[in-house]
Amino acid sequence: MSRRPKNPQAQSKTFSWFVLAPVIGVGALLGVVIAVGYKPADPSDGIALDLADATPGEMVLIPEGTFVMGRDNGPEDEKPAHEVTLAPFYLDKTEVTNAQFAAFVKATGYVTRAEKKPNWEEMRRNLPPDTPQPLPEDMVAGSAVFYPHGSLNPAEWKSGGPPWWRYVPGACWRRPEGRGSDLRDKGNFPVVQIAWEDAAAYAGWAGKRLPTEAEWEYAARGGLVRKEYCWGDARPGEGGKWYANAHQGDFPNTDTANDGFAGLAPIAQYPPNGYGLYDMSGNAWEWCQDWYDPRYYATSPRDNPKGPDVGEPDAMGQLQKVRRGGSFLCNDSYCKRYVPSARDCNPTDSSANHTGFRCAKTAK
Numbered sequence: 001m002s003r004r005p006k007n008p009q010a011q012s013k014t015f016s017w018f019v020l021a022p023v024i025g026v027g028a029l030l031g032v033v034i035a036v037g038y039k040p041a042d043p044s045d046g047i048a049l050d051l052a053d054a055t056p057g058e059m060v061l062i063p064e065g066t067f068v069m070g071r072d073n074g075p076e077d078e079k080p081a082h083e084v085t086l087a088p089f090y091l092d093k094t095e096v097t098n099a100q101f102a103a104f105v106k107a108t109g110y111v112t113r114a115e116k117k118p119n120w121e122e123m124r125r126n127l128p129p130d131t132p133q134p135l136p137e138d139m140v141a142g143s144a145v146f147y148p149h150g151s152l153n154p155a156e157w158k159s160g161g162p163p164w165w166r167y168v169p170g171a172c173w174r175r176p177e178g179r180g181s182d183l184r185d186k187g188n189f190p191v192v193q194i195a196w197e198d199a200a201a202y203a204g205w206a207g208k209r210l211p212t213e214a215e216w217e218y219a220a221r222g223g224l225v226r227k228e229y230c231w232g233d234a235r236p237g238e239g240g241k242w243y244a245n246a247h248q249g250d251f252p253n254t255d256t257a258n259d260g261f262a263g264l265a266p267i268a269q270y271p272p273n274g275y276g277l278y279d280m281s282g283n284a285w286e287w288c289q290d291w292y293d294p295r296y297y298a299t300s301p302r303d304n305p306k307g308p309d310v311g312e313p314d315a316m317g318q319l320q321k322v323r324r325g326g327s328f329l330c331n332d333s334y335c336k337r338y339v340p341s342a343r344d345c346n347p348t349d350s351s352a353n354h355t356g357f358r359c360a361k362t363a364k
């Protein structure tokens with residue numbers, strides 16, 4: 001909150017203006033700074049920007065071709081399995097890293113959605129008319145952070161939603177778990193706490209775009225046909241081999257890290273898929289270009305589908321964009337969505353500490 005400085009006390013006339021001038025100048029400057037709402041810098045801001053590395057990440061050329069998208073033995077929104085033909089495109093070999101995103105912010109001064117104070121007038125346009133206005137103390141910048149706590153039984157959820165998500169003031173890409181967290185030594189981790197609009201802004205700056213949902217699934221399958229996983233049929237951990245960073249143990253309370261990582265992992269810690277892409281399964285969710293419609297596959301075009309013109313609103317009336325690949329929080333007991341056919345979605349302004357992205361580029 002901005003505060004106006006108190007009126008300066010009368011100064012003794014025994015001091016000359018020459019002596020007072022620097023004092024008055026510094027005082028006036030401080031007054032202006034306080035009046036515009038200056039807050040002391042959080043050390044995590046500088047730690048994040050110091051990671052900046054503008055070296056472009058490698059992209060892989062995904063060849064043109066036809067594949068079977070979706071599956072008939074999965075959730076309703078993955079049906080029907082259907083053939084899709086795609087033109088060739090490039091896709092980032094890895095999830096976009098903190099170092100890469102820091103270079104974007106350093107070059108442009110971009111401010112992510114999670115770093116902005118929520119605007120009620122903007123929010124209410126997407127909400128039912130009778131939605132009560134939040135208290136001013138709740139209208140603070142922040143984002144969703146996973147909190148390993150609670151039961152999988154919805155009957156035990158007090159607020160109507162899963163108890164393992166909390167809105168944490170101050171949480172953003174520079175501080176994924178909120179105040180007190182930072183990106184020290186995490187330049188090669190996927191950037192998270194990224195809303196769809198932030199991912200799209202980065203992609204535009206980098207001369208790229210977000211992949212379509214069809215491109216994403218085609219690439220994730222790595223040339224395999226109708227396989228359950230991005231790597232084939234082997235179950236994670238079978239024969240002591242792990243292929244992705246997901247969640248093992250009693251979700252959400254205990255992450256036993258059998259796959260080597262509890263929480264987010266640096267990029268490319270597991271073998272790449274058939275196209276040489278890393279972490280298409282797990283680690284961080286990845287935003288796609290398309291609006292989400294659970295019934296889209298029934299009518300989608302065969303060639304280069306780009307999603308519906310308008311997606312289906314969520315329970316609060318907000319349209320949602322597709323997210324793919326699952327995350328370090330996918331557990332077979334609750335949501336096995338680190339498989340290539342699995343679909344998920346969220347509103348364009350939402351972010352969380354398990355959601356990032358990678359970029360695509362049209363091959364000319």
Ligand SMILES: [Ca+2]
Nearest residue numbers: 245246259261
């Ligand atoms: Ca893990």
Ligand SMILES: [Ca+2]
Nearest residue numbers: 279282284325
């Ligand atoms: Ca991923």
